[in-house]
Amino acid sequence: MLIGLIFILDMTFGFFIESRDKRQLTHLFGQYIPPELVDEMAEDPTDFSIDGENREMTVLFSDVRGFTTISEGMDPKQLVELMNALLTPMTRVIHKNRGTIDKYMGDAIMSFWGAPLRDPEHARHALDAALEMMDELKIMQMEFKERGWPEVNMGIGLNTGNMNVGNMGSEFRMAYTVLGDAVNLGSRLEGLTKTYGVNIIVSETTKDSILGFTFRELDLVTVLGKNEPVAIFEPVGHENDLDERVISELTNYKRALREFRLQNWDEAEEEFSNLGQADSDRQLYQIYLDRISHFRREPPGDDWDGVFTHTTK
DSSP, rough: HHHHHHHHHHHHHHHHHHHHHHHHHHHHTTTTHHHHHHHHHHHOOOOSSSSEEEEEEEEEEEEEETTHHHTTTOOOOOOOOOHHHHHHHHHHHHHHHTOEEEEEETTEEEEEEEEEEEEOTTTHHHHHHHHHHHHHHHHHHHHHHHHHHOOOOEEEEEEEEEEEEEEEESSSSSEEEEEHHHHHHHHHHHHHHHHHOSSSEEEHHHTOOOOOOEEEEEEEEEEETOSSEOOOOOEEEGGGGGOOOHHHHHHHEEEEEEHHTTOOOHHHHHHHHHHHHHTTTTTHHHHHHHHHHHHHSSSSOOOOOOOOOOOOO
C-alpha cells in the first residue's frame, strides 16, 4: 500500500511539473505558435532555446497593398473589424503550417519557420502557408464585398537564410523574434510584388530548398540596403500539376529572358510581345519591353550583368 501511495504521489508530482512546464511554455510562446507546437516542445524541452542563436530559417512578410487609401475611406470601428477579419484567418493558416508569428505591423504580418522548434522543411512549410494565404484572400475578398468593404490585395515575400533568433527586448517587454540581413531581404521581396505584378516572390535560396515545385525567374536585382544581386522567383505550381499551356509559356519566357540578357533586343522584343499578347494581364512582360526600349536608346555596354537595381522599398 505504501509503495502504491508513493507511486501515485510520484505520478501526481510528475504531472504537476509537466503541467507547470507546459503553462510556462504557453506563457512564453502561446502568442507566437499553435498549441500543438507547444505540446511538442513540452515533450522535449531540450529541442529549443529562447537564448540567442543563429539558424537557417525561412521568413515570410505579408502586406496589404494600398492600405493607406483603404484606411482613409473607413471609420475607425470598421477598420478594426476589417483588420481582425483579415489577420485572424491569415494567422490560422500560418499556424496550420507550423509557422511562428513574429509580429503584426499594422496591416502586415511577419512570421518565420525553423524556430523555436527546428524544422528541416521550413522553406516548404513557409511556401505552403503563402499559397494558402492567397487562397484564403480570394474567399475573404468575396466576403468583404458582401459587407460593403473595399477590395483587399496582398503581397508576400519569402527568404531563406541564416538568421539570429531569440527572446529579445528590454526589462519591460520581451519578444521572440528574428534579426539579420536574410530577414531584411524577405521584407524587400514583399515590397517588390507590386512592381512585378505578382502575389508572391521568393529568393533563390528559398527556391533551391523546395523540391518538386516549379518557379518562374522574375529578375536579377539588387535591393535597397544590399549590394549583392539576388535572383527572385514567382512560385508557379507543383511540377506534376502543370498543364501544357503553362509549360509552353514558361519555356517561351525562359527563351525571352535569355535573349534579353544576351542583349539580343530584336529577338527578346518579339518573344515578350508574343507572350504579352497571349497574357495581357501579366505586368512582367511589359516591364521587359520597356527595358528593351530603354536599352535601345542607351545600350548597357558589354560588361552589363543583367542586374536591375531597385532604389526604393
